Amino acid sequence: MENLAISTDVFRIYWSSIITALAVFCAVVSFLSIYKNDKRYYEKQLFVILSIIVSLIFARLLHWYLKTDAYESLEMAFTKFYEGGYALIGVFFGTALVALLFRIFGITKNLRKLLDAAAISAALGISIGRLAARYLISNRGFVVEEYIPFLTTIIKDPVSGSEEIRFACFYAQAVACFLIAVYLMIYYSYNNKRQKYTDGDVFFRFVVLYSASQMLLDSTRYDSLYLRSNGFVSLVQICSGSILILLIIISFIRVLISSWKTVKKGKQFLIFFLGLLSAAFCGFMEYYVQRHGDRYIFAYSMMFLALVEIVFVIFSFQNTVQSSKEALVK
Amino acid sequence: MNKPLKIIQSFVFTILFILSLFWILNNLAVKVEVEERENFSYTECSDKYEKTIDDILNYGLDDILELDKVYKLSDSDIIAPLPNPDYYFELPASESGVIINEKAKKILNGQKLFFNTEIQTLNGQPVKFYLDKTIFAVTWKQYINGSIYTLSEIKIADASQLRRYLAGGEFGSPYQYVTSDMAKTVNAVVATSGDFYGFRNIGVIVYMNKLMRASGEYLDTCFIDENGDMSFIKRGEILSFEDAEHEPLVKAARFSICFGPVLVENYENVAPPHYALGEVKDRYARSALVQMDDLHYMIVVASGEKFNLHVPTLMGVCECNTLNGRKTCLCLRRRTDCGFGYE
Numbered sequence: 001m002e003n004l005a006i007s008t009d010v011f012r013i014y015w016s017s018i019i020t021a022l023a024v025f026c027a028v029v030s031f032l033s034i035y036k037n038d039k040r041y042y043e044k045q046l047f048v049i050l051s052i053i054v055s056l057i058f059a060r061l062l063h064w065y066l067k068t069d070a071y072e073s074l075e076m077a078f079t080k081f082y083e084g085g086y087a088l089i090g091v092f093f094g095t096a097l098v099a100l101l102f103r104i105f106g107i108t109k110n111l112r113k114l115l116d117a118a119a120i121s122a123a124l125g126i127s128i129g130r131l132a133a134r135y136l137i138s139n140r141g142f143v144v145e146e147y148i149p150f151l152t153t154i155i156k157d158p159v160s161g162s163e164e165i166r167f168a169c170f171y172a173q174a175v176a177c178f179l180i181a182v183y184l185m186i187y188y189s190y191n192n193k194r195q196k197y198t199d200g201d202v203f204f205r206f207v208v209l210y211s212a213s214q215m216l217l218d219s220t221r222y223d224s225l226y227l228r229s230n231g232f233v234s235l236v237q238i239c240s241g242s243i244l245i246l247l248i249i250i251s252f253i254r255v256l257i258s259s260w261k262t263v264k265k266g267k268q269f270l271i272f273f274l275g276l277l278s279a280a281f282c283g284f285m286e287y288y289v290q291r292h293g294d295r296y297i298f299a300y301s302m303m304f305l306a307l308v309e310i311v312f313v314i315f316s317f318q319n320t321v322q323s324s325k326e327a328l329v330k
Numbered sequence: 331m332n333k334p335l336k337i338i339q340s341f342v343f344t345i346l347f348i349l350s351l352f353w354i355l356n357n358l359a360v361k362v363e364v365e366e367r368e369n370f371s372y373t374e375c376s377d378k379y380e381k382t383i384d385d386i387l388n389y390g391l392d393d394i395l396e397l398d399k400v401y402k403l404s405d406s407d408i409i410a411p412l413p414n415p416d417y418y419f420e421l422p423a424s425e426s427g428v429i430i431n432e433k434a435k436k437i438l439n440g441q442k443l444f445f446n447t448e449i450q451t452l453n454g455q456p457v458k459f460y461l462d463k464t465i466f467a468v469t470w471k472q473y474i475n476g477s478i479y480t481l482s483e484i485k486i487a488d489a490s491q492l493r494r495y496l497a498g499g500e501f502g503s504p505y506q507y508v509t510s511d512m513a514k515t516v517n518a519v520v521a522t523s524g525d526f527y528g529f530r531n532i533g534v535i536v537y538m539n540k541l542m543r544a545s546g547e548y549l550d551t552c553f554i555d556e557n558g559d560m561s562f563i564k565r566g567e568i569l570s571f572e573d574a575e576h577e578p579l580v581k582a583a584r585f586s587i588c589f590g591p592v593l594v595e596n597y598e599n600v601a602p603p604h605y606a607l608g609e610v611k612d613r614y615a616r617s618a619l620v621q622m623d624d625l626h627y628m629i630v631v632a633s634g635e636k637f638n639l640h641v642p643t644l645m646g647v648c649e650c651n652t653l654n655g656r657k658t659c660l661c662l663r664r665r666t667d668c669g670f671g672y673e
Contacts (some may be wrong), residue, residue, distance in 0.1 A: 021351045028347065045343040052350050069502030069528065081357040085504065143511060157515055164511075223504040228531045293508060299580055304536070305467045 017130035019130065023109030024052065027125025034188075035117035044106055044117075051095045051118075059090030060095070066225040066235065086124070087225055089236055095122070112200030119206035120188065123181035130177065141167030141220045153321060156311035169220040176213040199321065208247060208314050211240035212307040218298060219286055233286070241283065244310050248275040251317035268320070273314030282306040367435055401464040402491040405538050405584060410491075410517045413460065420456040423449045423470065427458060434466045437485055441623050445470065445483050452478060453636075461517050465491060467520045469542030477642045480631040484518050489625060493518075494537065494585040496527070499543045501535070510538050522617060522629045527589045533588030534568055544574035546605040550590030552619070552636035552660040560660065562592045565606070566632045587660060593618060593648055594659035601648045610644035618647060620659040 006013040026047050029306050035044050064077040065087045070084050071077045077084060100106040102291060121255035144152055144165050153168045184202050191197040218224055233241075252272045256265070282303050289299035401412055405651045421429065427447045430438075430553070445468050451457060452471035460467040467481040470510075486492060495516045498505040513521035527535055527543075534551040535543040546568035561579050568574045580586075593601045604610065615633035621629055634641050 011356055013355050017355050020358050021354045024354060025351060044338055045339065049343065049346050049350070052347075053403075067502070067504055068531065071502075080624060086358070143508070162515070222506045224506075231528065 007247070016132040021126045021144070023129030023132075025318050027106070027121040029116050030124050031121035034120055037110075037113075040107075040109075043102070044114075045105065046287070047098060047102060050098045053090040054098050055094030055187075056086070058082075058094035059088065059130055061088040062087040062090035062093070063225070066227065068228075077099075078244060082306040087235075089225070089239065092122075108147065109287075110199060112203065114198065116188065116202035119203040120181060120184045123177050123184060123206060123210070127174045127181055129178035130170045132176035133168070133174075141169035141172075142222060142293065143167075167220055168301050169217055173218070174218050177210070178215065180209045180213070188249055196326075201318075201322075204318065205315070207243060211243045212311050215240040215244065215282065215302050215307055219289065220300070232290070241269065241279070244314070245279050247314050248272065248279065248310065248317075249315050253322070253326075255317045255320050258321045262324065262327075268317075273317055275310055278306040278313070282310070331371075353356045384536045401487045401491065402445055403488070403493065405490070405493070408438055408495065408516060410493065412517045413465075413519050414462060415432060417462045418460050422454070422456050423447055423451050423457050426457055426459070431460065431470075434461055434485070437461070437463070437466045437487060439627050441485065443468070443483055443485075444481070444622065444628060452564075463487065464545045465519055469520065474632075475642065475646060476631050477640050477646065478635050480633065482522075482629045483622070483626075484541075484628070485626045486522055486558070487625070487665075488553075492554060492558050492625075492627065494587070496537065496555075501537050520629065522631070526590050527588070531532070534563065534574055534580070536586040536587060541571070541574055543581055544568055544571040547575070549588045550660070551586050551588040552590075552592070555579075555582045556584060558625050559620075560619070562595060562660070564592065565590070587619070590660060591644075593658055594620070599648055601638070601644060603645075605644070611640045611642055613646075615641050615646050616644065616662045618659055 003015045004012060005015045005018055015036060031048065032044055037043055038081060042247075060077055064071050064162075066087065067085065075230065099111060099118065103111040108114050124325065132156075139151075145164050146152075146166055147154060150171065151168055152165050154163055154165055156162070157164055187196065188202050188204065191201070218234050218240070221234075224236065226232075226234055227238070227296070235256070252275075255268055283304055285299050285303040289296055292299070301315040375520060384490050406519060413446065423445075424447050424496065426445075430443055430447075445457070449457075449470065449472055451564075452473060455471055457468060457470040457479045459469075464487045466485045467482060469480070471478060471480050473479075491515070495512055495518075497507045497512060499505055507515075509521065509523040512523075519662045524532075527533060531543075533543060534546045535541075536553065546563065546565060548565055550565050551563045551568075551649075553563070555561065561583075563577065563579055568580075589607065591602050591605045593599065602610075615631070617629065617631040617633075620628040620630060630647070632642050
């Protein structure tokens with residue numbers, strides 16, 4: 001049962017929805033303050049409103065599609081909004097769609113800058129929104145043997161009422177997203193001051209870091225969303241893994257194209273293969289932890305190291321491309 | 331930009347934003363709707379009332395009259411009574427004669443066990459027993475045709491003791507649990523995983539006497555009725571929800587299991603050479619639920635061990651003598667590591 005915050009004859013408000021609303025508020029305020037566009041003042045306001053609406057629709061639609069058994073019908077999914085759930089990944093789809101439409105219809109002239117601001121806001125919003133887990137039925141992580149402050153929570157099984165110690169995966173997500181938000185803000189401010197900021201770079205780094213974090217953290221949940229045809233790997237992991245592998249390949253190609261004559265090709269090829277190997281190892285560790293759930297500490301540690309390696313590879317390629325561009329400008 | 335226009339724009343945006351925040355506050359949380367109290371209905375309460383009275387009479391007259399107790403569980407009571415750890419014990423197979431011939435005689439009621447004292451358990455491991463007035467369970471591991479099998483033979487006093495528990499306690503729950511945790515939650519004496527109904531959107535699913543899903547094109551479905559008997563509907567026989575609603579087996583079923591295929595039906599081996607799921611021709615860990623006789627079941631799991639990962643094909647399971655001459659048998663899901671919990 002969720003914790004009630006305000007109860008009147010007319011409505012009831014729960015603590016988790018207060019925190020979610022606060023997260024949306026903070027994300028919107030940060031977006032409005034980061035994204036400067038005085039000439040087209042309506043652009044960011046319209047983007048905010050449309051993003052909220054379209055994201056909610058996509059989040060709900062995706063959750064209905066992937067958890068059809070939890071709903072009586074599609075109509076019920078869009079009438080009884082307080083039942084069922086919402087897929088956070090749908091928010092990304094919705095926001096990306098709105099951004100794309102803005103670019104297509106010429107409402108925004110600088111999509112990359114828009115996405116940079118959205119990325120920092122998203123990281124901040126998710127870090128606050130995930131704290132709503134404190135007031136939800138469970139923290140939805142796997143069962144652990146010992147209670148560790150901040151890393152675990154004690155929850156009551158909804159069926160038997162017995163107490164379980166579960167990994168606080170939502171808190172971990174909140175912390176991870178907060179660190180990502182702080183990193184992105186520092187990166188953005190620092191490079192902006194030095195006039196080394198490239199539009200789209202912040203968004204790129206957000207995608208890499210968030211995908212890497214979700215690849216691991218989504219594995220720790222016991223209510224992940226799966227495609228109807230596959231119950232092995234969650235949708236979030238499929239998207240995150242695909243994005244990371246794609247970015248390794250694309251970044252490598254960009255390095256070769258941008259600095260074919262100057263770059264040490266042997267070194268770049270080695271980093272590339274290291275990245276792919278890390279991706280494969282990460283996938284193997286996911287398979288391993290599904291088969292040997294009691295060895296989660298080992299499996300997730302290895303997965304973490306592999307993901308750090310993948311992030312390092314992609315950022316290394318990105319820095320090489322930027323360095324060659326700066327050299328070219330000079 | 332024109333200043334008044336900017337102000338109007340900002341005002342409209344602020345209103346819309348506040349409205350969206352209020353909508354989020356009011357909707358983005360699972361609410362519990364308080365229903366109006368219904369008038370008391372004797373019909374609805376009569377089952378529980380009669381059971382309570384029966385229990386009081388039985389236990390009250392226990393030392394005075396010998397009454398045949400009825401150990402009935404209600405499907406709506408998800409958690410079963412806690413087994414008594416004092417009734418759990420382990421013995422070598424060779425020393426189990428007293429248990430199966432004398433102590434379990436009453437509950438077996440003349441039925442013969444597949445388990446016997448001649449069985450050579452894996453590495454001489456002891457056999458695990460649970461025996462009380464309501465349930466007799468014996469579990470052991472042994473080699474059969476080069477594969478390691480874990481077998482659990484169970485005799486229950488009432489069909490309601492054969493139960494199905496879904497993760498989260500309800501159909502469509504978004505949660506996934508480990509089998510051992512689920513078994514512990516509901517106080518199972520013996521439990522097996524075998525039907526991951528959320529994995530695919532197919533199968534005919536009945537839960538708590540209610541039809542939940544009817545997509546029977548690819549899977550055989552096993553229905554457990556109030557007598558604890560297993561009945562089957564083969565793949566392709568039910569294609570729509572309407573067909574399923576009118577099917578007598580579905581109406582009579584307490585719950586269903588839909589992975590398959592059916593291996594034994596009416597004492598005859600009916601295992602198919604081809605099946606949509608389970609890679610029947612490949613070697614994988616497998617499990618099966620067997621009905622030996624009335625209220626008498628066996629769970630067969632071929633999953634291998636760390637030192638011996640040899641697992642059978644579907645036909646390999648059928649050829650092992652555990653299934654020969656049995657009443658009915660349904661194959662449960664194949665996995666790289668099937669298993670079950672034993673409390």
